[in-house]
Amino acid sequence: MDKELGKRLLCGLLLIAVISLLVCRGGRAVRTLASAGAERTLVIDAGHGGFDGGAIGATGTTEQDINLSIAQRVQSLAGFFGVRTVMTRESGDALGYNEGKSVRDNKITDIKAREQIVRDTPNPVFISIHLNKFGDPQYHGAQVFYSPNHAGSRALAELLQNDLIAGADPDNHRQAKQAESTIYLMKKLDCPAVIVECGFLSNPAEEARLADAEYHKKLAVCITSGYLQYESGV
Numbered sequence: 001m002d003k004e005l006g007k008r009l010l011c012g013l014l015l016i017a018v019i020s021l022l023v024c025r026g027g028r029a030v031r032t033l034a035s036a037g038a039e040r041t042l043v044i045d046a047g048h049g050g051f052d053g054g055a056i057g058a059t060g061t062t063e064q065d066i067n068l069s070i071a072q073r074v075q076s077l078a079g080f081f082g083v084r085t086v087m088t089r090e091s092g093d094a095l096g097y098n099e100g101k102s103v104r105d106n107k108i109t110d111i112k113a114r115e116q117i118v119r120d121t122p123n124p125v126f127i128s129i130h131l132n133k134f135g136d137p138q139y140h141g142a143q144v145f146y147s148p149n150h151a152g153s154r155a156l157a158e159l160l161q162n163d164l165i166a167g168a169d170p171d172n173h174r175q176a177k178q179a180e181s182t183i184y185l186m187k188k189l190d191c192p193a194v195i196v197e198c199g200f201l202s203n204p205a206e207e208a209r210l211a212d213a214e215y216h217k218k219l220a221v222c223i224t225s226g227y228l229q230y231e232s233g234v
Helices: 003-025 028-036 063-080 103-119 151-168 184-188 204-210 213-232
Strands: 041-046 084-087 124-132 143-146 193-200
Touching (some): 041 103, 063 084, 063 213, 103 184, 124 151, 143 151, 151 213, 184 193, 193 204
Parallel strands (some): 041 084, 124 193
16 A cells, blocks of 8 residues: 555544544534535435446345445535535435336436536535446456546545545555546536446455445545545645
């Protein structure tokens, strides 16, 4: 592990531990930290849902449930630090699903509903949580993709990528990349916006980790740590 990355992540984790103690004691430092990021709202998007389960691993692990589990943990951690949060979906359902419509039409309804949530949110920062899948099972590792529409997107993506490597998978050598123009939300949103692909369900070892709720907590800590660094301008 790169010493500098490890040091930064450790600082983030120690900060979480310190603030935990302060909250229990009613310390003023918590309120000070919360006010520092009060002007932004973190929109946490659990990818897929309902009729659209996303990727499926070799053992039947389903993407949509893992996305929601990680997203819920990010919301809890971020909220603990006083960050305002909005979830695009809080259950296993897709957004605006109509059983009388085609799969294509329901997908369009769902993605536009997510877009509208972001547009209705004051000063949003958008983090979408997904899982990856590829034909060759050797590939592994979380990777963050950023929208080209806001300069803050790349900065956020790089912080998230660094912390995901340092805190969850030191053997991951992936780098943050600009999202392809075919990804609707990355093309349409003009706020800081990223997609976090938390790992490959096509890799047997990574699928096993992604099926473990304890690993969801680790990923959530990494994502929250990266976001807090972005908020603080680190």
